[in-house]
Amino acid sequence: xxxxxxxxGLWLSVFFTFSIFSFLxxxxxxxxxxxxxxxxxxxxxxxxxxxxxxxxxxxxxKLVHDFRGNIILLIPAAxxxxxxxxxxxxxxxxxxxxxxxxxxxxxxINMVRYTKSDLLSQISATMINPFASSSPxxxxxxxxxxxxxxxxxxxxxxxxxxxxxxxxxxxxGIWFLMISFGASFGYTVMARISLLIGRxxxxxxxxxxxIN
Amino acid sequence: xxxxxxxxxxxxxxxxxxxxxxxLPLIFPLGWKTEVSNYSKLAWNLIQSAPxxxxxxxxxxxxxxxxxxxxxxxxxxLDHAFSRNHRVLVMALWPQGMQMAEQAFSxxxxxxxxxxxxxxxxxxxxxVAGIVAIQSMGKNMAEVFPADLSGTKYQDIPMxxxxxxxxxxxxxNSLSTGVPGIKEWVMAARDVYQTPVTGGTTAVSAPGxxxxxxxxxxxxxxxxxxxxxxxxxxxIDVIGPATVKMDSQxxxxxxxxxxxxxxxxxxxxARKRGHNE
Numbered sequence: 506x507x508x509x510x511x512x513x514g515l516w517l518s519v520f521f522t523f524s525i526f527s528f529l530x531x532x533x534x535x536x537x538x539x540x541x542x543x544x545x546x547x548x549x550x551x552x553x554x555x556x557x558x559x560x561x562x563x564x565x566x567k568l569v570h571d572f573r574g575n576i577i578l579l580i581p582a583a584x585x586x587x588x589x590x591x592x593x594x595x596x597x598x599x600x601x602x603x604x605x606x607x608x609x610x611x612x613x614i615n616m617v618r619y620t621k622s623d624l625l626s627q628i629s630a631t632m633i634n635p636f637a638s639s640s641p642x643x644x645x646x647x648x649x650x651x652x653x654x655x656x657x658x659x660x661x662x663x664x665x666x667x668x669x670x671x672x673x674x675x676x677x678g679i680w681f682l683m684i685s686f687g688a689s690f691g692y693t694v695m696a697r698i699s700l701l702i703g704r705x706x707x708x709x710x711x712x713x714x715x716i717n
Numbered sequence: 718x719x720x721x722x723x724x725x726x727x728x729x730x731x732x733x734x735x736x737x738x739x740x741l742p743l744i745f746p747l748g749w750k751t752e753v754s755n756y757s758k759l760a761w762n763l764i765q766s767a768p769x770x771x772x773x774x775x776x777x778x779x780x781x782x783x784x785x786x787x788x789x790x791x792x793x794x795l796d797h798a799f800s801r802n803h804r805v806l807v808m809a810l811w812p813q814g815m816q817m818a819e820q821a822f823s824x825x826x827x828x829x830x831x832x833x834x835x836x837x838x839x840x841x842x843x844x845v846a847g848i849v850a851i852q853s854m855g856k857n858m859a860e861v862f863p864a865d866l867s868g869t870k871y872q873d874i875p876m877x878x879x880x881x882x883x884x885x886x887x888x889x890n891s892l893s894t895g896v897p898g899i900k901e902w903v904m905a906a907r908d909v910y911q912t913p914v915t916g917g918t919t920a921v922s923a924p925g926x927x928x929x930x931x932x933x934x935x936x937x938x939x940x941x942x943x944x945x946x947x948x949x950x951x952x953i954d955v956i957g958p959a960t961v962k963m964d965s966q967x968x969x970x971x972x973x974x975x976x977x978x979x980x981x982x983x984x985x986x987a988r989k990r991g992h993n994e
Contacts, residue, residue, distance in 0.1 A: 529732045531725075558812050559845050614848060618904040622935065626908060630931035689924040692942060696786065696920035698969045699943045701739050702962045703785030709743055716743055 519712050522704055653681040731976060738972045742964035749967055750951075751960075756930055757948040759938025760915040763888050764797050771887030772804045772880050776902065777814035777821075778893035783919050784817065787892045789946040789959035790917035791821040794890055797953050799829045803887070804876040805838040808862075810850070810897040812843050815866070817892075839874050840866040847897030851905035855883040883910045888937070891916040899926055903935050913937050917945065 524539035564582055567575040584603040591600035631654045635647035660678030667675045709715045767773065775795065779787050798805055807822070809815045818840070826832060834840075841862045844850040853861045858880055859871040871877060879885060883906050891914065893899045899916040907914040915937040918926055923941025930936045940949055943966055946959035 530729060554812055558843055563845065614852075618848065618908070622900075622904040622908045622929075626933045626935055627928060627931070630928075630933045630935075633932050685924070692920040692923050694970065694973060695942045695944060695966065698739065698966055699785045699920065699962070701735070701969075702743070702943070702965050705736075705740050705743060705965075706785075706962070709740065 515711060519708065522708065526704075652677070657681050734972060734976075735969060738968045739965045742968050743962070746961060747964040747968075749964055751944060751947050751963055753948045753952060754945065756927070756939045756941065757945050757952065759930065760794075760917075760940055761797070761938070761949060761952045763913055763915045763937040764794065764801060764803070764890070767801065767803060767887040769802045770804060772806060772876060772885065773798055773887050774806045774808060774889045775818070776808050776810055776889065776891040776893070777818040778810040778891055778895075778898040779817060779919075780811055780813040780894070781817070783894040785962075786919045786943050786946065787894060787917060788817065788821060789943070789957055789962075790940050790949060791817065791892050792825055793946060793949040793953055793955060793957055793959070794892075794917070794940075795821055795825045796828065796955065797949075798890075799825060799832060799837070800953070804836070806841055806877065806880070806886075807838060808841045809843045810847055810891075810893075810901070815840065815843055835869070835874050836876055839876060842866045848901040848905050851883075851897075851901055852909070855906065855910045858882055858885075883912045886912050888913040888915060890914075892918075894919050894922065898922075899936070899939075900929075903929050907935055916940070917949075918942075920944075 521539045521542070524535040527533055528536040564578055567578060584606065587599045588603045589600075590596040631651060633647055633651070635651060636644055638644055638647070656674045656678035658678070659674045660682065662675075665671070706716070710717070764773075775791070775798070777791065795805065807815070807818045809818060822838070829837075832838060842865065844861060850861055858877070862871050864870050865874060883889075889902055889906055889912055891899045891902045893902075893916060899914070899918055902914045902916070906912045913934070917940035920942025923939065923945075926936065926939055927941070930939050940946060943959050943962055947957075947963040950957040950960045
C-alpha cells in the first residue's frame with residue numbers, strides 16, 4: 506500500500522509540475538487547476554501545521570498540564586481571540602488593540618536592533634583604513650567601498666541642486682547603484698535557474714531515472 | 718496582432734532553449750570547476766577554526782521551496798562540522814525547518830555512523846517568534862528549549878551540559894531564505910552577544926545580506942545560492958549535489974548572456990529603423 510502511495514504521489518507531482526510548466530506555452534485549464542489546488546492546499550496545510558506546531562505546544566498543552574503555572578498565557582490567548590473578531594464587521598474594532606500591541610512591541614524591539622546593526626555597525630564598517638592590508642586587491646576593494654558608499658549616499662541628497670562639480674559624485678553614485686542592481690539581477694537569475702534545475706532534477710532522477 | 722504572436726513565439730523558443738540548456742548538462746555532466754569566493758572561504762574558516770568538541774547551532778530557517786539551493790549548503794556545512802568533531806544543536810525558526818534538518822542529517826549521518834544523538838547532535842525543534850526567541854536564547858537557553866523533540870529535558874542532554882546561553886556557543890550557522898533568518902541572528906546574537914554568525918541563503922536574498930560581511934564581522938562569510946554551495950563542497954573536497962548542478966547553471970547563464978546580447982542588438986536595430994522612418 507505504501508509503495509502504491511509513493512508511486513501515486515510521484516505521478517501526482519509529475520502531473521502538477523507539467524501543469525505549472527504548461528503556462529509557459531499559454532494559460533490553460535491544467536495550469537489553473539494546479540494553481541488553485543496549490544493555493545487551497547497550502548492554506549489548509551499551514552492552518553493545520555501552525556495549529557499543531559504553535560498553538561498546541563505553546564498554549565493548549567501548557568494550560569491543560571499546569572493551568573495555574575501558565576495562567577499568564579491567557580493574555581496572549583485573549584489577544585489572539587480579539588484579533589479573530591476582525592472577521593465580524595460589528596466587532597472589527599476590537600482587533601485594533603492586539604494590532605496596536607503588536608506594532609508597538611515590534612517597533613520597540615526593532616528600533617534598537619536596527620539602529621545598532623543596520624546603522625551604527627554599517628557606518629563603522631565603512632570607516633576603515635583602506636591601506637591597512639598588504640593585498641592590492643583588498644586595498645582597491647576598500648577604496649571602492651568608501652567611494653561607493655559616499656557617492657551612493659550623496660546621490661540621495663536633494664537639498665541642493667546637483668550641478669557642475671557637485672554633480673560628479675552623484676553621477677558616480679548612480680554607476681555604483683547600477684552595478685549593484687546588475688549584481689542583484691545576476692543573483693536573481695541564478696536563483697530562478699536553480700528552481701528550474703530542482704524541478705528538472707526531480708523529473709530526470711526521481712521520475713525517469715535517467716540520472717543518478 | 719502579428720507582432721504579439723511573433724513575440725510569443727520568441728518567448729517560447731527562449732523557454733525551450735533554456736530547458737535544453739539546463740537539462741543536457743544534468744544528463745551529460747561537463748565537470749566545470751568553480752572558483753571559490755572569499756565569502757565562502759570566510760564561512761569555511763569559521764567552522765574550520767572552531768575548537769574540537771565546540772557546540773554549534775545549525776538553524777534551518779527555510780522550507781522545501783528553497784531546498785534546491787539550501788539543502789546542499791546544509792549538507793556540506795554539516796559534513797564539515799562533523800568532520801571537525803563539533804557538536805550540533807539543531808533548531809529552526811521556520812515551521813518546516815526541522816523536516817529539512819532531518820533530511821540533511823539522515824544523509825550526512827550515513828557518513829558518520831559513530832555520531833550519537835544527545836552527545837554529538839540534538840534536535841531542539843522549531844521555535845516561534847524569531848528575533849525574540851534568539852534574544853531569549855542569549856539569556857537562558859533552557860528556558861527557550863525546555864526539552865528536545867523527543868521530550869528529553871534540556872538538562873538531561875549531555876552535549877548541552879555546559880551550554881547556558883548563546884555566549885557558550887562557538888558559532889551559529891543559519892540557513893535562511895527570508896525572515897526570520899540570518900539577519901535576525903546577526904541582530905540578536907552577533908551584535909548583542911558577540912557569538913559568531915555565518916550562514917547560507919538563496920541567491921535572491923544574498924545581495925541584501927552581503928553588507929553584513931564587513932570589517933565589523935557581523936557575518937563570518939555568506940553562502941549565496943547554488944554556486945556558493947558548490948564552492949563549499951569543493952572546500953571540503955566533496956563532489957556533492959551543488960557541484961553537479963553547477964554545470965547546468967553555468968550553461969544557462971551563458972545562454973542568458975547570449976540572449977541578452979541578441980535582444981539588445983534587436984532593440985538597437987528597431988530603434989535605428991524607427992529613426993530612419
